Amino acid sequence: MTDRQLRATIGLLALAGTALAAYLVFVHYSGRPITCSFGGCETVHRSKYSEVLGVPVALLGLGAYVAILALSLWCSEAARAAGLAIALSGVLFGAYLLYAQVVVIEALCEWCLLSDALLSVIAALSLLRLLTKGAPAPPGVPARART
């Protein structure tokens, strides 16, 4: 994949994550019931693990996705590294929350699982982006098209 393709994919995934997290923030503050297929979302949403020092986890997620989205538009080594750091941090914290869902709360929130999956893919693509800077552009593509 070229760096442009990697950035576009990361950007799209971050956009999807932003929409997901924005919905969960809305649910958190509006008090409306959460849409859920399997019935565990409300239990997780009401658990003590849904906040970190009074800040909704959904709001932290929203901030992370927006930051990743912004960094995907920025082409520099530092931006690649920052994007990877944020995504990886989200994956690790998500793993802790998944443990809490399974072992402590004994309920699973499908929105959280979807976010975990999104962050994992973003982290993998961000690592690829940082390690390879993307594959060289195909022959014939002007140098300025490479980003």
Place this chain on the structure above:
Amino acid sequence: MRTRSLYVAAAAAVALLGATVLVLASLLGSSDSSATPARTASAGTSALFTGIPQHAATLGRPTAPVTLVEYADLQCPYCGLWARQQLPSIVDQLVRSGRLQIRFHGLAFVGPDSQTALAGAIAAGRQNRLWDFVDLMYQSQETENAGWVDPVLDDTASAAQLDMDRWTSDRRSGSLVDEIDRLSAGAAAAGVHSTPSFGLARTGEPPKLLDTHDLDATSLRGLIDQLAPR
């Protein structure tokens, strides 16, 4: 290449640090259960019951084929534990779908504060918001008879979005004392000796006491399916 490796290492280190800080902050916050005042919990409580009919002490659609009666004292720690740990799943999976309605049968035997709390709950029931009030009280619950009820009572009623003037007048009315006595006699007649206790029956029939104090959604679903096969 070396620079890239340095960036990867730096990103991994920052990620590890960030995740560690978040986990520690989460553990710190979750160990301080007293830091969950009624107002903080109100959004979650409201979300749990939004869209589910409430009438007096009953939560759920009147057409639900099965009724669960919960015998509880608002000061009883195990009642609070059950309400915080099991009730959300039960409401999510069984009440919201219309399979079950739950009737709160309040008792006041732990101490004088139990009567104060129960009077508040019954008065909230007169505005069809008993379940919001009770859930918020359980979120604020502390050690029995430690004096936690009075300080949280008004905030809880306010967070449950009650008409405060009407609620204050109702909870002090003499008729509530009679109602609490009736509830106590009803529980004794049903053979309730400890809380939480649960009675279950097809809606409209007298409830039979269940031999458990820790009813969860999975076992309750099985019992409902036996009583009212789909």
